[in-house]
Amino acid sequence: MTQYNNLLYVTGNGIGLITLNRPQALNALNSELLTELNSLLDTIAQDESVKVVIVTGSGDKSFVAGADIAEMRGLSAVEGRNFGKFGQSVFAKLENLPQPVIAAVNGFALGGGCELALACDIRIASEKAKFGQPEVGLGITPGFGGTQRLPRLIGKGRAKELLYTGDVIDAQEAYRLGLVNKVAASAELLSVARALAEKIMSRAEVAVQLCKAAVNQGLEMDLASGVAYEAETFGLCFATSDQTEGMTAFIEKRKPGFSGK
Numbered sequence: 555m556t557q558y559n560n561l562l563y564v565t566g567n568g569i570g571l572i573t574l575n576r577p578q579a580l581n582a583l584n585s586e587l588l589t590e591l592n593s594l595l596d597t598i599a600q601d602e603s604v605k606v607v608i609v610t611g612s613g614d615k616s617f618v619a620g621a622d623i624a625e626m627r628g629l630s631a632v633e634g635r636n637f638g639k640f641g642q643s644v645f646a647k648l649e650n651l652p653q654p655v656i657a658a659v660n661g662f663a664l665g666g667g668c669e670l671a672l673a674c675d676i677r678i679a680s681e682k683a684k685f686g687q688p689e690v691g692l693g694i695t696p697g698f699g700g701t702q703r704l705p706r707l708i709g710k711g712r713a714k715e716l717l718y719t720g721d722v723i724d725a726q727e728a729y730r731l732g733l734v735n736k737v738a739a740s741a742e743l744l745s746v747a748r749a750l751a752e753k754i755m756s757r758a759e760v761a762v763q764l765c766k767a768a769v770n771q772g773l774e775m776d777l778a779s780g781v782a783y784e785a786e787t788f789g790l791c792f793a794t795s796d797q798t799e800g801m802t803a804f805i806e807k808r809k810p811g812f813s814g815k
Contacts, residue, residue, distance in 0.1 A: 634694075
């Protein structure tokens with residue numbers, strides 16, 4: 555297994571756990587961390603033993619406090635654009651992993667940290683978590699997809715308020731807005747994330763992956779194109795043994811034994 559300077563990665567029982575590990579910088583995203591994450595995501599995408607991915611931050615204060623301001627401060631316009639485009643490409647790779655990805659947000663998820671959480675499929679927040687896109691207070695816009703994913707998730711008006719004010723909200727407000735799926739006690743955060751991962755893994759693997767693809771691709775299409783794409787994924791399921799097993803188990807009134815094929 556590759557050793558990383560800014561990430562911890564462990565696997566077991568079908569779950570890949572990524573821990574962003576720059577505690578001295580509240581896990582802020584710098585070029586080295588993004589490069590390592592980009593490489594790790596390539597590895598995970600090819601690892602059929604990993605069925606669900608969980609992303610969290612080291613320590614009990616921060617998921618990711620943002621992009622590394624010390625690194626960004628002296629960038630030129632061209633360098634800034636390139637840094638943003640690289641971060642966007644890494645987060646797009648995360649968003650489009652074949653496996654479902656759960657963000658276990660254990661503390662500050664600000665700027666790039668909020669954008670990282672937005673690129674995950676499902677977000678579970680610690681009761682101590684804080685969310686925000688405070689970039690306008692630094693003289694910049696979000697650069698890793700925040701202006702695009704946030705309004706798609708919580709609606710244009712609410713997203714614009716957070717983007718224009720730079721306000722930081724707590725976990726309960728994030729839940730009310732639909733930014734997170736659920737809020738958990740801090741000590742139980744990873745247990746709740748793992749329980750959700752195990753529930754997902756009890757379903758037909760190919761069907762889950764096709765659901766992810768249909769949602770991600772369909773949201774970028776008009777409705778007619780989206781439902782046409784859905785028809786294709788629906789049809790593909792009938793080429794799997796899990797479809798046969800799932801429907802047979804339903805008729806026989808027993809629990810299905812999915813093989814992931």
